[in-house]
Amino acid sequence: MRAVVCQNSELRVEEIPDPKPAKGHLVLDVVRAGICGSDLHARFHADPVADAAANIGFTNMMRLSQAVVMGHEFSGRVREFGPGTKRRIDEGAAVVALPIVRIDGRPEFLGLSKDAPGAYAERVLVDEALTFPVPNGLSPETAALTEPLAVAYHAVRKAKIGRNETAVVIGCGPIGLAVILMLRARGVRHIIASDYSAVRRGLAVRCGAHVVVDPAADSPWTSFADSKYFTDAGKLLHFALGSIEKLRTVPFLPWSKALRAAEATGKTPTGPVVFECVGVPGILDHILASAPLYTRVVVVGVCMERDAIVPITALTKEIALQFVFAYDPGEFYDTLQLLADGKVDPTPLVTSTVDLDGVPGAFDTLGKADEQAKILVAP
Structure with missing residues (x-):
């Protein structure tokens, strides 16, 4: 399959092997993928990110010298089921997935590890347990913005x-x-x-x-x-002293308890x-x-x-x-529901769409221009 590979800060479109699903995996045809700011950073600063990740136990994050397929914001359609999957989602169904996949029993950040190629590709491997059907006929462009x-x-x-x-x-x-x-x-x-x-x-x-x-x-x-x-500490002190002065004039009301009551009700x-x-x-x-x-x-x-x-x-x-960093699975799912229910309309975010061959240029554009917001990739 075709994919965009990043190595030593260079992006190039290559033919790479198709993903092979292991136990609990699904293979998706990528319909849309979003270019993330963290991908722009990782292109040039992958090594310090990997060092920071290693300090908290993630020892397999991408390095500049490694050939990595990035892309962790995406929507797709179910193409293939791995062994041991529950098959709760139909083949061909529109889905989104959290960008975490277990490789040899080890969780990897999809698109940020050489062992977990991401969605700047025709197909991507995901974890069935972290994959959700796209509800209410939500467009693939909007669904890709869930992450x-x-x-x-x-x-x-x-x-x-x-x-x-x-x-x-x-x-x-x-x-x-x-x-x-x-x-x-x-x-x-x-x-x-x-x-x-x-x-x-x-x-x-x-x-x-x-x-x-x-x-x-x-x-x-x-x-x-x-x-x-x-914005001025002097004015704050003046306010505080004046408030205490007023409170102390109220008979039968302990001013300190009144102050704590004001705190509890958001009046401070x-x-x-x-x-x-x-x-x-x-x-x-x-x-x-x-x-x-x-x-x-x-x-x-x-x-x-x-x-x-x-x-x-x-x-x-x-x-x-x-x-703050990322989200939990419940927040990911809640976000998908907000989009599907029309409570959040993210269409202003998407300013253009490119194919795989346009990804290197899109990275360059996003890195130096301010006329774009979110660029989507249509493999």
Whole structure:
């Protein structure tokens, strides 16, 4: 079969052996595959990623010197059943699958391991237990976005953001746009999105952002100066002292218990929830320096390089820092249902489609241009 092979940062279309299903495997004909930002990073930074993965027990992640077929966002049709499969899904059925497959009893990240070729190919091997039928006649283009949208769904769930809180999305690439979609699905009523690209800002509006900001001309942080959030510690202290002073004038009401009751009902100062969706050095430090006090920062962007922050900045603002990664199988399935039920419309994300021969050029375009969001591959 034909596939796009990455080795030493070069992408080329080659003939490789067809996948052979072992126990519990399915072979799918790939209908659509999405080019992910993590694939763009892995093309040039696979070795440090593999080193980091090895520290937590994944010792077989792709290396630059290895020939790897990437692609972990996809939809397909069932072509072949391996031995011992339950065959709960019919041959030819439209499906999506989590990008994890057991090879010789060892779980591998599909598309990020030389032993688990991914979906930039005509066919792909998946684990039957992690494969789901596509419901409600969902298009293969939309179904292929289940995986990246599950990443966003997981990030928004981890944030525990309320409908009346403010969300700030820094970076409106595919993951930032997916986060906006999931925030709207959650019912968040104030979403600020920031990106240098006019095209991506337009896509952010289509995905549901209420305010979009060009950071070259304005700042996503200026609106907080006169908001319910505190950007000045002196004003916060003035507010706190004034509140205690008022509480202590109320007879028969212990002011300390009243303060704890206010905390329990959400009446004490809080901050917005910021989603970092850029993943380049310096962004995190900028957010810590610029965001209001008590901000919750959810790091979704994948930074492949060393970065530096000033911890005292985050400490004095009591900023909460949460790193998120991927999703669990339940979140993947829930995301598929949200798409199938029409509760999330990801069509603004897809800006073009290429065949296998167009993948190397698409990688180059996504790596240096800001007019694209999600490029799909149609093998």
